[in-house]
Amino acid sequence: MISDLVVVRTLAVVGVLLTLSVALYLGHGLRSLRYERRKAMQLARARVVVQTVAHQGEISEQEFRILHSLPRNLQIRLLGEFLRNLAGASRQRVQVLAERVGLNAFAERRCRSRFWWRRLEGARILTLCEAGEALMVELFRDPSPLVRTQAAEWAATHPSLRVIHHLLGLLQDPQGLCRFTVQDSLLRIGRPAAEPLRHYLETHTGPDAESALAVAAGSVVPSFLGPALTLSRDPDPSVRTRAAALLGALGGQQAADRLGALLADPDPRPRAAAARAMGALGNWRSAPRVAELLRDPAWIVRREAGLALRALGNPGMVLLRRSLRDPDRFAADMARQVMDIPQMNQRAGVSV
Amino acid sequence: MRWTDAVTQGLVWVEVGVIAYFLLVNSFYAVLLVSAAKELVRHTRQIRGERRWRVLDSKVAPSVSMLAPAYNEAATIAESVRGLLSLYYPNLEVVVINDGSRDKTLDVLTREFDLAPINPVYQRRIETRPVRALYRSRIHPNLVVATKENGGKADALNVGLDLATGDLVCAMDADTLIEPEALQRMVRPFLQGNEVLAAGGTIRVANGSVVRGGRVVRVRAPLRPIPGIQVIEYLRAFLFGRLGWNRFGGNLIISGAFGLFRRSAVIDVGGYAHDTVGEDMELVLRLRRRGYETGGPHRVDFIPDPVAWTEAPESLRVLGRQRDRWHRGLADVLWRHRRVAFNPRYGTMGMLAFPYFVLVELLAPVIELLGLFALGTAFLIGALDLRFAALFFLVAYGIGLWLSVATLVMEELTFRRYDRMRDRLILLLWALFENIGFRQLTAWWRLRGLLKFIRGRTDWGAMERRGFHRAGATTTSAQNIHARQQSSRTAPEAGR
Numbered sequence: 001m002i003s004d005l006v007v008v009r010t011l012a013v014v015g016v017l018l019t020l021s022v023a024l025y026l027g028h029g030l031r032s033l034r035y036e037r038r039k040a041m042q043l044a045r046a047r048v049v050v051q052t053v054a055h056q057g058e059i060s061e062q063e064f065r066i067l068h069s070l071p072r073n074l075q076i077r078l079l080g081e082f083l084r085n086l087a088g089a090s091r092q093r094v095q096v097l098a099e100r101v102g103l104n105a106f107a108e109r110r111c112r113s114r115f116w117w118r119r120l121e122g123a124r125i126l127t128l129c130e131a132g133e134a135l136m137v138e139l140f141r142d143p144s145p146l147v148r149t150q151a152a153e154w155a156a157t158h159p160s161l162r163v164i165h166h167l168l169g170l171l172q173d174p175q176g177l178c179r180f181t182v183q184d185s186l187l188r189i190g191r192p193a194a195e196p197l198r199h200y201l202e203t204h205t206g207p208d209a210e211s212a213l214a215v216a217a218g219s220v221v222p223s224f225l226g227p228a229l230t231l232s233r234d235p236d237p238s239v240r241t242r243a244a245a246l247l248g249a250l251g252g253q254q255a256a257d258r259l260g261a262l263l264a265d266p267d268p269r270p271r272a273a274a275a276r277a278m279g280a281l282g283n284w285r286s287a288p289r290v291a292e293l294l295r296d297p298a299w300i301v302r303r304e305a306g307l308a309l310r311a312l313g314n315p316g317m318v319l320l321r322r323s324l325r326d327p328d329r330f331a332a333d334m335a336r337q338v339m340d341i342p343q344m345n346q347r348a349g350v351s352v
Numbered sequence: 353m354r355w356t357d358a359v360t361q362g363l364v365w366v367e368v369g370v371i372a373y374f375l376l377v378n379s380f381y382a383v384l385l386v387s388a389a390k391e392l393v394r395h396t397r398q399i400r401g402e403r404r405w406r407v408l409d410s411k412v413a414p415s416v417s418m419l420a421p422a423y424n425e426a427a428t429i430a431e432s433v434r435g436l437l438s439l440y441y442p443n444l445e446v447v448v449i450n451d452g453s454r455d456k457t458l459d460v461l462t463r464e465f466d467l468a469p470i471n472p473v474y475q476r477r478i479e480t481r482p483v484r485a486l487y488r489s490r491i492h493p494n495l496v497v498a499t500k501e502n503g504g505k506a507d508a509l510n511v512g513l514d515l516a517t518g519d520l521v522c523a524m525d526a527d528t529l530i531e532p533e534a535l536q537r538m539v540r541p542f543l544q545g546n547e548v549l550a551a552g553g554t555i556r557v558a559n560g561s562v563v564r565g566g567r568v569v570r571v572r573a574p575l576r577p578i579p580g581i582q583v584i585e586y587l588r589a590f591l592f593g594r595l596g597w598n599r600f601g602g603n604l605i606i607s608g609a610f611g612l613f614r615r616s617a618v619i620d621v622g623g624y625a626h627d628t629v630g631e632d633m634e635l636v637l638r639l640r641r642r643g644y645e646t647g648g649p650h651r652v653d654f655i656p657d658p659v660a661w662t663e664a665p666e667s668l669r670v671l672g673r674q675r676d677r678w679h680r681g682l683a684d685v686l687w688r689h690r691r692v693a694f695n696p697r698y699g700t701m702g703m704l705a706f707p708y709f710v711l712v713e714l715l716a717p718v719i720e721l722l723g724l725f726a727l728g729t730a731f732l733i734g735a736l737d738l739r740f741a742a743l744f745f746l747v748a749y750g751i752g753l754w755l756s757v758a759t760l761v762m763e764e765l766t767f768r769r770y771d772r773m774r775d776r777l778i779l780l781l782w783a784l785f786e787n788i789g790f791r792q793l794t795a796w797w798r799l800r801g802l803l804k805f806i807r808g809r810t811d812w813g814a815m816e817r818r819g820f821h822r823a824g825a826t827t828t829s830a831q832n833i834h835a836r837q838q839s840s841r842t843a844p845e846a847g848r
Contacts, residue, residue, distance in 0.1 A: 002739045010743060014750035021757040022780065028764050029776045036771075080401070117397035124401040146398060153403070176545040184410045218411050299475050306473060340471040 043078060046070050050082050053097045054090040068101055075101055076125060083128050095129050104131045111135050116144035123150035130157050140166040145175035152178060156185035159192040167193075168200045171211045179211050186215045194221040201227030206236050213242035220249045232258050237267035244270050248277020256283045263289050268298035275301065279308025284315040291319040294331035302330060306338035360735040363726045367740045370723035371747050377712050378751040384596030385758055391595045392766050395656060404536040414542060415443035416535055417518030417615070421508035422448055425527075426456040430464040432527065435566030437492055441535040446495045447512045452481075452502025461497050465489035470496075478510040478623035486515070505608070506624035506631040513615065513623050521615045523632070527663065528609045529558060529566055534658035538612045547649040549639050550613045552606035553658030554590045556769070557583045559666065568661045573775040573782070578671060580782040581790050582664040588759045594654040602705030603652045604640070608632035610660035613639075617649070628688070630681025637689045644698045657767070672797045679717070679801030686710055687805075717795035717802070720748065724792065749787040756783040 049063045067075065079098045086094060098104065103125060110122025111132065123139055126132035127150060136158075139151040152170055155163045167189075170182045186193045193215075200212050201224065209231055216224045224246060232243035244262050247255040255277075262274035263286070275293055278286045290312070293305035309316030323335035418436050422429050429448070436446045450458050461467055467487035481503035489495035498511050509523055520542060524530065534553055541548045559582075560574030574580040597603045606613070608631065621638045624631045636652055643650025665671040686709060693710060695702040723744055730736040760779055763769070770776060 002737070002743055004739060007739050007742045007746070010746045011750075014746050014754060017754045018750070018757060021754060021761050025757060025761045025764050025780065026776060028761075029773055032764075032768065033771075033773060076401070084403070117400075120397070121401060124403075127403075128401075177540070177543045180410075180412060180543045183412045187411055214412060303473050303475070334473070337471065337473045341473070 244273035279311035388596035417516035419512035
C-alpha cells in the first residue's frame with residue numbers, strides 16, 4: 001500500500017527541513033554572539049564620544065570617525081539613548097551630532113520609501129531628532145495609520161499653527177491609536193492649541209467633536225465655554241456627556257445652569273456626568289435637584305448623585321440623611337452607602 | 353478470511369487514517385507557522401524604535417485594574433503585590449482578592465500596606481460569594497484588598513471585576529511575574545480601536561532562570577527535562593500557535609495567568625463562569641460569541657512581546673494532573689459552546705477556529721494513542737509493516753520536531769531571550785526529547801482528562817509548586833506558592 005519511495009521521500013523532506021532549521025538556529029546564535037561581542041566594544045567607544053559631545057560640545061575628527069564608522073542601527077540606538085534622556089543644550093548638541101553623522105538625511109530617505117515600515121522608522125528617527133518639519137507634515141496624510149500616529153507624536157514638540165491644524169484634522173482618524181496620540185499631543189502642546197481647538201469645537205458636532213472635547217476637558221480654557229454649551233445640546237449622548245464634563249471643569253453660572261438642565265437628560269450618561277460635575281463645582285444650589293437623581297433608574301446616575309451630594313457638604317448631607325427614609329428603597333440604599341464611606345477616603349482624596 | 357487477516361486489514365486502515373490525520377494537521381500547523389512568522393515580522397516592524405513613554409504619562413491613557421486572586425499566600429503575597437505596584441503604568445489599580453484564605457494572608461497585607469477599611473459605592477453586577485470586607489492601603493491608595501468567602505479563582509475574579517474601576521482589567525495568577533513594561537505593550541491593541549475585547553501576552557517558563565526582586569533578571573534554559581520540555585511547549589503554543597491564529601481571527605484562549613480585558617464587556621457577559629475548570633477559555637468564547645451575536649466587537653488579539661513568567665510543574669505527577677485538568681476544561685468549554693461549530697454566524701471562529709480546537713486540540717491525543725496502539729498490536733501479532741511505522745513516526749513526530757525547532761528559530765530571530773549558546777543547545781535537546789516519551793505521556797494525560805470529562809469529573813486537583821527560589825539561582829518574591837489549588841491554563845494548545 002505504501003511504497004518505499006514514499007517513506008524515503010518523506011524522510012528526506014523532514015530531514016532537510018530539520019537540518020536547515022537547526023543550522024539556521026545555531027548559525028544565527030553563533031553569529032549574533034560574535035556580533036554582540038564586537039558591537040559591545042564599538043558601542044562603548046562611541047558612547048564616550050557622544051558623552052563628550054553632550055558635556056563639552058567639541059570632538060576631534062578622529063573621535064567623530066568612531067561614531068561615523070558605527071553601523072547605522074547602532075548609531076540610531078546610541079544617539080536615541082542619549083536624545084531620550086537629555087534636555088537643553090546637551091540635547092541640542094547631540095541633535096547636531098546626529099545630523100552631522102547623517103542620521104537626519106537617512107531618516108528623510110526612509111520617510112520617502114514606498115514601504116510603510118521604512119517610513120515609520122524614518123519618522124521615528126526624525127521625532128527623536130526633532131527634525132524634518134517639511135517632511136513630517138506630509139506624513140500626516142500617510143496611508144499607514146502607524147506613520148500618521150508617529151507624525152502626531154512628533155507634532156507635540158512642534159506646536160506651530162500649521163502643525164496644530166494638521167493635528168486637529170487627525171482627531172477624526174479611523175485608527176484609535178492615531179486619535180489617542182493626537183489627543184495626547186494636543187494636551188502636551190497646551191495653550192498654543194487652545195484657539196484652534198476652540199474653533200474646531202465650534203465647527204464640529206457629533207462624534208467628530210467627541211475626541212476634541214476630551215482634550216478640551218484636559219486643558220481648561222475659558223473660551224471653551226461657548227462650544228461646550230452648544231455641544232451639550234448635541235443629539236449624540238456621548239458628546240453631551242463629554243460636554244458636561246467640560247462644563248464641570250470650566251465652572252461659572254452659565255455652566256452650572258446648563259448642567260442643571262443636563263440633570264434631566266433622557267440618557268443616563270449625561271445625567272451622571274452632570275451630577276458629578278455639580279459635585280465637583282460645589283454648586284450647593286443644585287443639591288435638591290441632584291438629590292432627586294437618587295431615585296434615578298440608572299445605578300450610575302444614583303451613584304454619581306450620591307457622591308455629588310456628599311461632595312456638596314452640609315446641604316448635600318442634609319438631603320442624603322433625608323433620603324435614608326425615602327420610600328424608594330434604591331434611593332435610600334444609595335444614600336446609606338454614600339454616608340457609610342469613611343472619612344479617610346475623603347481626606348486622602350481617594351476616589352471611591 | 354482468518355481473524356488475524358481481518359485484524360491486520362483493520363489495523364492497516366487505522367494506520368492510514370492516523371497518518372492522513374497527522375498529514376492534515378501538520379499541514380495546517382505549517383500554515384499557522386507561516387502566519388505567525390508574518391505576524392511576528394509585522395509586529396517587530398511596528399514596535400522597533402517605539403517610545404512607550406507616551407502611554408506612561410498620558411492623561412488620556414486607559415486605566416488598568418490588576419486583579420490578583422490570592423488563596424493561602426501569606427508567605428509571598430507582600431512581594432507579589434509590591435511587584436504589581438511597581439509595574440510601569442500610569443493609571444494602575446491593584447485589586448487583591450483574598451479568597452477566604454485560612455492562613456495570615458490578610459494580616460500580612462494589612463501590616464505591609466497599612467490597610468484601612470473602606471465602603472466604596474460599587475455595583476454588584478456579578479453574583480459572587482459574600483464579600484466580608486474591603487480595604488484600601490494608606491501607603492498605596494491604588495491598592496484595594498477584598499476579603500471574601502472561599503469560592504475559587506473564577507469567583508474571586510468576579511469580585512475583582514465588580515470592584516475594579518479601570519477601563520481594562522488584567523486577570524492574573526498571584527504568582528505570575530509580569531515584566532515591568534508588559535502592560536504598556538499590552539494596551540496597544542485597545543488603543544488601536546474599540547473592536548478589541550481582550551488581549552493576551554506571552555507566558556514563559558521561569559524555571560531555571562534567575563529571579564530577583566520579583567523580576568526575571570537572567571533568562572536560562574532549565575536543566576531539568578520536565579520544565580525544559582515545557583519551555584519548548586510554551587514557546588510553540590504562544591509564538592506560533594496563538595500568534596498564527598491572530599491573522600485568521602481565531603484566538604479562543606487568553607491565558608488566565610496574564611490577560612487584559614475590556615471590563616465593561618466582561619461584566620456585560622456576566623464575568624467568569626464558576627462551574628468549569630476552563631474558565632479563561634470559556635470567558636473568551638462567551639465574549640466572542642456575544643460579539644458575533646450582537647454585531648458588536650469580537651476581536652481577541654495575541655501580542656507576543658508583553659511577557660509574564662510562570663513556574664512550570666517539575667514533577668510528572670503534578671504535570672499530569674495539570675494537563676488532565678486543562679484537557680477536561682477544553683472538552684467542557686467546547687461542549688458548552690458546541691453550537692458555534694461550523695456555524696457561519698460566528699465567522700472564522702465558527703468555521704475554522706472552533707472545528708480546529710475540536711478536531712485537533714481535543715481529539716489529537718485520541719488519534720495519536722490510537723495510532724500507537726495500532727502499531728503495538730500489529731507488532732504483537734506479527735503484522736507490523738515497517739513502512740507504515742516509519743511513515744507514522746515521520747509524519748507524527750518528525751514534523752512535530754521540525755515545528756518545535758522552527759519555533760526556536762522564530763524565537764532566535766526575534767526576541768532572543770535565551771542568549772547563551774549553551775541555552776540554545778539545551779533547548780534544542782529538549783525539543784528532541786519532547787517527541788520521545790514526553791509527548792506520548794502528555795497524550796495519555798489528555799486522554800485521561802477527556803475520559804474524566806465524559807464521566808463528569810469537575811475537580812481541580814492540587815497544583816504544587818516548588819517555588820522560584822529552587823528553580824533559579826536567587827529569588828525574593830512572588831514565588832513559593834505551595835499547594836495552590838488553582839493555576840491557570842497557560843499553554844493549552846501545544847500546537848503539534
